[in-house]
Amino acid sequence: MRLPDLEAWAIFASVVEHRSFSAAADTLGLSKATVSKAITRLEAHLGQSLFHRTSRRIALTEAGKPLAEHAARILAESRAAEEAAFDAARAPTGRIRLAAPMSFGIDTVAPVLAEFLALHPGIEIDLHVSDARVDIVAQGFDVALRIARLPDSSLRARRLCGIATHVVAAPAYLAAHGTPAHPAELAAHRLLGYSNVVGPWHFERPGEPDVAVRASGPLAANSGEALLPALLAGIGIARLPDFIVGAHIRSGAVVAILTDWPNPEVGLHLLTPPSPLRPARVEALIAFLGERLRDPR
Incomplete structure (x- = not known):
């Protein structure tokens, strides 16, 4: 049985995230040629094109769109597995991408993040505030706060409190x-x-x-x-x-x-990607927000 080309899938996920072969190469510390060859190799194995390429931009093909989320999960879970092993022996460090509703994010979340960052000087927060619903996996968020009545989904959800x-x-x-x-x-x-x-x-x-x-x-x-x-x-x-x-x-x-x-009553929910593997820095933020936002008034 042939093993999946995990390196090519991870590179594909990075190209989707950065919308550029060059940007993905810079982020991954690879040459642009290596990134291009990995995508070509994956396309040849799958028997279909994943990107429309022009001199100015790339865009996912119809065949590539449903595969992008799977690739993002492969990359995220691989990173989380490695980071979990490293995190066991050190204080939490690294960047967390957090999404929150606009008004609630500015008025309530941002102030408590200041407290969290003081407790964890090795962690960086990339906070995105918007009332638009984000796709956590496709957009690469580690944690999202959402105020809504949640439909069923594959995401892991924790209800923090009710919002009147x-x-x-x-x-x-x-x-x-x-x-x-x-x-x-x-x-x-x-x-x-x-x-x-x-x-x-x-x-x-x-x-x-x-x-x-x-x-x-x-x-x-x-x-x-x-x-x-x-x-x-x-x-x-x-x-x-x-x-x-x-x-x-x-x-x-x-x-x-x-x-x-x-x-x-609508609920304030904390959402994370479906994988049970989470870096220590993300676990620390989840525990902190779960405590501080139980009663956000």
């Missing part, structure tokens, strides 16, 4: 347009939509039919923080997590409405 959400409006908006007494009445109001959440707003209460209202109004944004100016100016009603609007509710700048219809 509120339906809110400025007093000026409610004075001008009235206060909805039932979720169904929201359909007649100006709603500010969070475009990264697909689907309507759902409301559930024991003994009552579930209600679903599609957000339709003057503004939608892929960042909850970006909705705040319009919300505070009385432009419409928004549904936002407590870490964005909690302080504004307490100050009276906005009012929580429909409080007798509990909003479905």
